[in-house]
Amino acid sequence: MRYLSGAMTKTTVDVDASRIDRREFLWLCGATAAILGLGEGWVPKIAEALEKAAVQRPSVMWLNFASDTGCTEALIKANYPNIAQLILETLSLDYHETIMAAAGVQSEEILAQALKKGGYILIIEGAVPTKKGYGMIARRDMIDIGKEFSAKAKAVIAVGSCATWGGVPAGNPNPAGLKGVRDALGVDCINLDLCPVNEAILVATIVDFLLTGKVPERDRFGRPKIFYGQTIHDQCERRAHFEAGRFVERFGSKEEELGYCLYKMGCKGPMTYANCSKVRYNDRVSWCIGAGGPCIGCAEHGWVDKFAGFYERLPGVAVPGIEGVEAGADKIGLVAGAATAAGIAAHAIATAAKGRFKGEPPERGVKKE
Numbered sequence: 001m002r003y004l005s006g007a008m009t010k011t012t013v014d015v016d017a018s019r020i021d022r023r024e025f026l027w028l029c030g031a032t033a034a035i036l037g038l039g040e041g042w043v044p045k046i047a048e049a050l051e052k053a054a055v056q057r058p059s060v061m062w063l064n065f066a067s068d069t070g071c072t073e074a075l076i077k078a079n080y081p082n083i084a085q086l087i088l089e090t091l092s093l094d095y096h097e098t099i100m101a102a103a104g105v106q107s108e109e110i111l112a113q114a115l116k117k118g119g120y121i122l123i124i125e126g127a128v129p130t131k132k133g134y135g136m137i138a139r140r141d142m143i144d145i146g147k148e149f150s151a152k153a154k155a156v157i158a159v160g161s162c163a164t165w166g167g168v169p170a171g172n173p174n175p176a177g178l179k180g181v182r183d184a185l186g187v188d189c190i191n192l193d194l195c196p197v198n199e200a201i202l203v204a205t206i207v208d209f210l211l212t213g214k215v216p217e218r219d220r221f222g223r224p225k226i227f228y229g230q231t232i233h234d235q236c237e238r239r240a241h242f243e244a245g246r247f248v249e250r251f252g253s254k255e256e257e258l259g260y261c262l263y264k265m266g267c268k269g270p271m272t273y274a275n276c277s278k279v280r281y282n283d284r285v286s287w288c289i290g291a292g293g294p295c296i297g298c299a300e301h302g303w304v305d306k307f308a309g310f311y312e313r314l315p316g317v318a319v320p321g322i323e324g325v326e327a328g329a330d331k332i333g334l335v336a337g338a339a340t341a342a343g344i345a346a347h348a349i350a351t352a353a354k355g356r357f358k359g360e361p362p363e364r365g366v367k368k369e
Helices: 022-035 040-056 070-076 083-090 105-117 142-150 160-164 181-185 199-212 239-243 325-357
Strands: 059-064 092-096 121-125 155-159 190-192
Touching (some): 059 105, 059 142, 070 160, 070 199, 105 142, 121 160, 121 199, 142 181, 155 160, 155 181, 155 199, 160 181, 160 190, 190 199
Parallel strands (some): 121 155, 155 190
């Protein structure tokens, strides 16, 4: 099936009609290009990379450690591509204990074969217990399994905050000594934060790796800058309300109904780097702030303790151009009000002046021209 048309007819790629609908395939390529910040001209290249992947089907090993399997849930509920297309056509998901049919001895044999072959993309979900005996699979410590498999991988991706730094399981007091993949295993990995990770970011990261053959440019936390380069606050659909000093003070209020800024209700958007407002969740329908809830900062390392309580306003959060959100949130409304009052006064003065010069008697001491 020829899927490209219009401005992209110079490059055509055959896609087996039995695999994926033409429109869905083109949508996937275009959406991936958009998420990666690439122009339309990259769509044919992405299509070629995906077609090549469909033929060669890169081997992916997905290991689950200490987590609630939320990132797997996000993957299962993906729509573009859906989970069946992803694991049966695009990737060779050779091991994923949550969704695979194999169990027990058979699953361990699959792991042994993959380890012997090597060269797979290793995805790890969940924190890694660093204290012996606190997390075991088939009588082996998770940390030993992780070190063994990361050594043979051509790329390691940590998905979700549990895998990137420890997440909820690593919150105080953390008796198991839970850490993220990078710190626990001592490996260079791509960290895809959020709780859970957005499957669109995961797919785009894998596609980017297939296109370039190398890991993307990352920040100090190991996160791809293209996905985690701006704060939630920078891209928030309620940003205009913040600038105008319009805040929700109480849930269930008229201000909440009008979609005012949620900073005073505990929103951690000014300190959280992620692109949730762009990629969104639930078939790209909504995200936390869009659904009326404040951002809890789940893309940031240490958020479980650093940002608690989730509905309490953080003091001293710096925002470009303002002293700090704590000061800004309290003062910006006053500033906006003062500016409005000044504008009204200026308008009144200007109107009066126009009236005088249009025939009103001049005030004393003013000579009429």
